[in-house]
Amino acid sequence: GESVGLHLPTLSVQEGDNSIINCAYSNSASDYFIWYKQESGKGPQFIIDIRSNMDKRQGQRVTVLLNKTVKHLSLQIAATQPGDSAVYFCAENRGGKLIFGQGTELSVKP
Amino acid sequence: GAVVSQHPSRVICKSGTSVKIECRSLDFQATTMFWYRQFPKQSLMLMATSNEGSKATYEQGVEKDKFLINHASLTLSTLTVTSAHPEDSSFYICGDSGQFLETQYFGPGTRLLVL
Numbered sequence: 001g002e003s004v005g006l007h008l009p010t011l012s013v014q015e016g017d018n019s020i021i022n023c024a025y026s027n028s029a030s031d032y033f034i035w036y037k038q039e040s041g042k043g044p045q046f047i048i049d050i051r052s053n054m055d056k057r058q059g060q061r062v063t064v065l066l067n068k069t070v071k072h073l074s075l076q077i078a079a080t081q082p083g084d085s086a087v088y089f090c091a092e093n094r095g096g097k098l099i100f101g102q103g104t105e106l107s108v109k110p
Numbered sequence: 111g112a113v114v115s116q117h118p119s120r121v122i123c124k125s126g127t128s129v130k131i132e133c134r135s136l137d138f139q140a141t142t143m144f145w146y147r148q149f150p151k152q153s154l155m156l157m158a159t160s161n162e163g164s165k166a167t168y169e170q171g172v173e174k175d176k177f178l179i180n181h182a183s184l185t186l187s188t189l190t191v192t193s194a195h196p197e198d199s200s201f202y203i204c205g206d207s208g209q210f211l212e213t214q215y216f217g218p219g220t221r222l223l224v225l
Contacts (some may be wrong), residue, residue, distance in 0.1 A: 010152045043216035100153045
C-alpha cells in the first residue's frame with residue numbers, strides 16, 4: 001500500500017507543554033488535508049482540516065500548518081493534556097480517496 | 111461531521127468461516143463509503159470504495175472475491191470476509207464521506223481475530 005509504516009514514530013511530551021506532530025505528503029496536486037486522532041482500539045476521529053489555498057488554520061487548542069513548498073504538514077497541540085495521548089494521522093485527499101501518513105504516537109507524561 | 115456505526119465491534123471466528131461486518135451511516139445518506147484495514151502499529155490501508163447501488167471499487171492487491179462488499183442502501187454497507195484465515199486478522203474500519211465528499215468520518219472499527 002501507499003502508506004504502510006513498519007514502525008510508529010513516537011513523541012513524548014510533558015503535560016502542559018505544546019506538541020508538534022509533523023507529516024510529509026507526496027503529491028503536490030493534493031488540495032485538501034486532514035488530521036485525525038486515533039485512540040487505542042477506536043476508529044480515527046476528525047480533528048482539523050486545511051485546504052491548499054491556506055497555510056494555517058486554528059481550532060480549539062490545535063493549529064495546522066501547511067507548507068506546500070516542501071509538502072509538509074504539522075499539527076500543533078497547545079497545553080497538551082493526558083487525554084491527548086493517541087496516534088495522530090495526517091491524510092491527504094487525492095482524487096476523492098484519503099491517503100494516510102504513517103502516524104505518530106503521542107504520549108503525554110503527567 | 112457524520113456519525114458512523116459498525117457491528118460487531120469484535121469477532122472471533124474459526125479459519126475457513128465467513129464473517130460479515132456492518133457499517134451504518136446514522137445521520138447522512140451515504141452514496142459512498144470506504145473500507146479500511148489496519149494492522150497493529152500501522153496506518154489505515156484503503157481496501158475498497160463502496161458505492162450504493164453499484165459494484166465496489168477495490169484497491170490494487172485486494173481480492174474482491176475474498177472481501178465482498180454490498181452497499182444496498184444509502185445507510186448500510188457490509189463487508190464480508192469469506193473463508194477467513196489467520197492472516198485476515200486485523201482491525202477493519204469503515205468511513206463515510208459526509209455531505210461534502212472530502213472529509214471522511216469513521217466508525218469505531220471491528221476487531222477480527224481468526225483462529
